[in-house]
Amino acid sequence: MSTPDRGDPMFAILTDTTRCTGCETCVHACQRTYNLPPDRAWRWKQKIDDLSSSRFTTIIRRPGSKFVRQQCRHCLQPACASACIVGALRKTELGPVIYDEKRCMGCRYCMMACPYGIPRYSWEAKVPLVRKCILCYDRLKAGGQPACTEACPYGATIFGRRDALLAEARRRFAAEPGKYFTPPGRSGPEIYGEHEVGGTCVLYISDIDLSFLGWRPNLGDEPLPALTWAALSKVPPVIFGVAAAMSGVYWIIGRRMKLQAEAAQRAAGGPGATGH
Numbered sequence: 708m709s710t711p712d713r714g715d716p717m718f719a720i721l722t723d724t725t726r727c728t729g730c731e732t733c734v735h736a737c738q739r740t741y742n743l744p745p746d747r748a749w750r751w752k753q754k755i756d757d758l759s760s761s762r763f764t765t766i767i768r769r770p771g772s773k774f775v776r777q778q779c780r781h782c783l784q785p786a787c788a789s790a791c792i793v794g795a796l797r798k799t800e801l802g803p804v805i806y807d808e809k810r811c812m813g814c815r816y817c818m819m820a821c822p823y824g825i826p827r828y829s830w831e832a833k834v835p836l837v838r839k840c841i842l843c844y845d846r847l848k849a850g851g852q853p854a855c856t857e858a859c860p861y862g863a864t865i866f867g868r869r870d871a872l873l874a875e876a877r878r879r880f881a882a883e884p885g886k887y888f889t890p891p892g893r894s895g896p897e898i899y900g901e902h903e904v905g906g907t908c909v910l911y912i913s914d915i916d917l918s919f920l921g922w923r924p925n926l927g928d929e930p931l932p933a934l935t936w937a938a939l940s941k942v943p944p945v946i947f948g949v950a951a952a953m954s955g956v957y958w959i960i961g962r963r964m965k966l967q968a969e970a971a972q973r974a975a976g977g978p979g980a981t982g983h
């Protein structure tokens with residue numbers, strides 16, 4: 708799975724929690740790749756190993772020595788990008804949902820819209836930014852694979868074409884009947900992310916129910932951007948609120964650009980001043 712056919716535009720990650728030992732080699736590979744600072748017990752973090760501005764992926768520990776890698780799902784129709792009124796988040800042709808910090812105005816609508824509660828904010832930075840996994844977009848463009856999948860010593864999280872990974876998941880189901888979790892009322896095991904919220908580029912198979920990863924137990928298969936805008940269109944005060952917020956967008960962007968320029972100047976004359 709590490710050298711997929713570059714002719715297929717959509718890449719993905721398949722995480723098989725039954726193979727994960729919780730070693731966090733993937734977490735540390737990500738932190739090294741993005742020069743993320745050591746984990747700190749920020750008071751707003753639920754715990755030190757929660758997702759954060761210094762941890763784009765993490766390992767959730769569940770009873771029975773079960774380990775579940777957490778990261779952005781790179782939704783096929785991302786609610787975060789839909790909610791961002793300045794286009795700072797965007798779905799790329801290869802699969803990653805990436806972030807342009809120069810456009811971000813810091814409204815954090817993306818954090819509220821994400822059905823998996825993924826994006827974090829670097830509150831501790833002088834110029835705070837939204838931080839999340841970007842599926843190693845630059846590495847993918849260069850013909851490589853994500854640092855985390857490359858690093859995993861157990862093949863618990865692998866990279867490839869999305870369709871090939873779906874086929875690999877089904878192959879594992881067939882090879883070991885009864886091993887993987889089948890939701891009540893379903894005829895076969897679940898590939899989390901195959902259809903959920905319209906489909907995602909980060910897929911999971913597991914021997915435990917992973918529905919706890921969403922904001923609500925059953926997120927459904929309908930893309931959330933459609934729901935978001937359908938709901939908004941029925942609530943005129945919200946629309947007016949958004950319109951009012953947009954009137955301040957240019958002022959906020961201008962202010963952020965000024966702060967970034969000041970931070971860059973400080974960095975040029977001394978220790979780095981950008982956030983993490």
Ligand code: SF4
Nearest residue numbers: 779780782785787821
């Ligand atoms: S999981 Fe959340 S942050 Fe990631 S692409 Fe989907 S909506 Fe955006």
Ligand code: SF4
Nearest residue numbers: 737840842843853855
């Ligand atoms: S895909 Fe890249 S950015 Fe995302 S968790 Fe893995 S190493 Fe980090």
Ligand code: SF4
Nearest residue numbers: 727728730731733859
């Ligand atoms: S490196 Fe592999 S086995 Fe270790 S925590 Fe990450 S996904 Fe699990």
